Amino acid sequence: MKWTILGSGGCMVIPKPLCRCRVCQEARKKGVPYARAGPSVFLHDINLLIDTPAEIVTLLNRSTIRRVDYLTFTHLDPDHVEGFRVVEQIALDFRSWRAYPEKQVCLLLPEQLNAAIRDIRSQYGPVVDFYQESGFIRLMAFQEKVQVANVDITAIPVDRGSKLAFIYVFEKSGRKVVYATCDIKPFPEHRDEVQQPDLLVIQPGIFEEGLRHGFRYPAEHVSRTTLYTFEQTMDLAARIQAKRVLFVHLEEYWNRSYDDYLALESKYPGVGFAYDGMPLTV
Ligand SMILES: [Zn+2]
Numbered sequence: 599m600k601w602t603i604l605g606s607g608g609c610m611v612i613p614k615p616l617c618r619c620r621v622c623q624e625a626r627k628k629g630v631p632y633a634r635a636g637p638s639v640f641l642h643d644i645n646l647l648i649d650t651p652a653e654i655v656t657l658l659n660r661s662t663i664r665r666v667d668y669l670t671f672t673h674l675d676p677d678h679v680e681g682f683r684v685v686e687q688i689a690l691d692f693r694s695w696r697a698y699p700e701k702q703v704c705l706l707l708p709e710q711l712n713a714a715i716r717d718i719r720s721q722y723g724p725v726v727d728f729y730q731e732s733g734f735i736r737l738m739a740f741q742e743k744v745q746v747a748n749v750d751i752t753a754i755p756v757d758r759g760s761k762l763a764f765i766y767v768f769e770k771s772g773r774k775v776v777y778a779t780c781d782i783k784p785f786p787e788h789r790d791e792v793q794q795p796d797l798l799v800i801q802p803g804i805f806e807e808g809l810r811h812g813f814r815y816p817a818e819h820v821s822r823t824t825l826y827t828f829e830q831t832m833d834l835a836a837r838i839q840a841k842r843v844l845f846v847h848l849e850e851y852w853n854r855s856y857d858d859y860l861a862l863e864s865k866y867p868g869v870g871f872a873y874d875g876m877p878l879t880v
């Protein structure tokens with residue numbers, strides 16, 4: 599499988615708007631790989647885009663991608679869906695205000711998200727309805743598993759009450775990628791599908807030290823209910839026997855620059871930190 603990490607940042611991009619911290623100043627000066635846009639990846643084998651942060655139009659234009667045939671979402675938090683209108687940007691024929699038929703994107707959604715996505719609205723009502731009526735997308739909902747060409751996709755829900763999130767497992771020709779970018783706690787590690795991936799793409803979770811403002815997360819901090827720590831994430835990767843680990847969704851608040859992550863990954867064999875535009879072959 600051939601992948602591109604389009605955006606390696608988290609719910610806060612780097613540079614964070616107006617922020618004058620060391621990491622953001624350096625990113626503003628040097629750009630990528632020091633700068634990080636919101637979370638999004640692309641699977642070239644089937645032209646599948648996963649998640650659309652606010653910066654997605656720029657990310658696509660910066661890439662070599664020529665077609666988006668499929669789009670899916672891990673969950674519907676704003677940092678993953680703000681750029682959903684990219685389907686209109688791609689498909690709109692300005693003469694008719696309808697879509698070029700050949701540019702229509704198939705929105706591939708687990709059933710549970712298919713219901714929830716109607717909460718994303720504009721003045722025209724649910725944007726998903728407007729995009730369908732205009733022909734920008736066609737919707738394909740599925741229950742847990744779907745096959746696209748020769749790629750098997752499994753959507754595993756993370757049990758987080760009303761705020762549903764999914765971990766995706768991609769399998770092709772005996773290779774497996776587990777994609778777990780955001781809101782992944784409690785990670786469904788009891789599931790067979792997530793065991794022994796060739797690549798685990800996951801968020802690193804909380805760093806206990808070296809944060810902005812010298813902050814230390816108290817034991818009862820609310821973020822601990824939604825995020826693992828970096829050490830817990832490393833333990834999790836070991837328990838599911840991930841052959842390689844790639845960290846994404848790298849938050850500005852972790853206060854670490856591209857160079858800091860390079861230094862960190864040299865300490866952990868088989869572990870990497872993503873950057874915007876990073877190509878991957880699995
Ligand atoms: Zn900053």
Ligand SMILES: [Zn+2]
Pocket residue numbers: 608609637675677678779780781847
């Ligand atoms: Zn997120």
